[in-house]
Amino acid sequence: MTEPQFDPESPPELIVAQWFNASEPLALVKLKGKVVMVVGFQMLCPASQQHALPQAERLARTFNADEVAIVGLHMVFDDHDKMSPSHLEPFLKDEGITIPIGIDQPNGSGIPKTMAAYSIQGTPALLIYDRQGRLRRYYLGAVDDARLAAEIMALCLEPPDAPREVSMAIEQRLASVIAEPEGHHHHDHDGDCCGGHHDHDHEHGPGCKH
Numbered sequence: 001m002t003e004p005q006f007d008p009e010s011p012p013e014l015i016v017a018q019w020f021n022a023s024e025p026l027a028l029v030k031l032k033g034k035v036v037m038v039v040g041f042q043m044l045c046p047a048s049q050q051h052a053l054p055q056a057e058r059l060a061r062t063f064n065a066d067e068v069a070i071v072g073l074h075m076v077f078d079d080h081d082k083m084s085p086s087h088l089e090p091f092l093k094d095e096g097i098t099i100p101i102g103i104d105q106p107n108g109s110g111i112p113k114t115m116a117a118y119s120i121q122g123t124p125a126l127l128i129y130d131r132q133g134r135l136r137r138y139y140l141g142a143v144d145d146a147r148l149a150a151e152i153m154a155l156c157l158e159p160p161d162a163p164r165e166v167s168m169a170i171e172q173r174l175a176s177v178i179a180e181p182e183g184h185h186h187h188d189h190d191g192d193c194c195g196g197h198h199d200h201d202h203e204h205g206p207g208c209k210h
């Protein structure tokens with residue numbers, strides 16, 4: 001039986017077992033109306049620890065929380081015993097992580113459920129959604145602050161009910177002013193990354209592959 005094709009216009013909901021730094025469970029459907037960035041990470045992934053999480057904190061301080069939601073998702077696909085919730089909680093406190101953090105629902109000892117639903121190949125991974133809940137970006141590995149901030153701002157400027165042609169026009173304008181990193185299209189990176197790729201992703205710096 002053929003699996004349904006991934007549809008970024010109606011992406012899967014986050015499947016979360018537990019939340020930290022959140023007064024109530026979060027969900028993409030609850031966050032519609034905001035631009036949302038989900039940071040997929042593993043606490044022992046060097047690029048997650050050194051780049052993605054500090055970056056998420058910086059962006060959360062940069063944007064108004066009424067307009068932009070920055071959320072972390074702990075996607076554990078190896079060393080499960082070393083990255084349990086009991087290990088994650090003190091890690092978040094020690095690292096000064098204050099953004100909401102969800103734990104991707106485990107699936108035995110394999111790939112957790114949200115990670116599998118999005119065919120995410122490693123960490124850190126960045127998923128950026130527009131105000132209508134459409135998945136507009138998927139990055140694997142480290143991405144520059146300036147690029148993310150520009151893309152988030154462009155999505156913030158779209159009307160909440162922007163028709164497709166308006167979104168496409170903004171995408172074309174954004175593409176004309178932001179230079180693509182040299183040779184970034186669909187190639188693997190070695191290093192301290194944890195990942196691979198999707199058919200709608202951009203691969204950037206180091207991370208961790210599963």
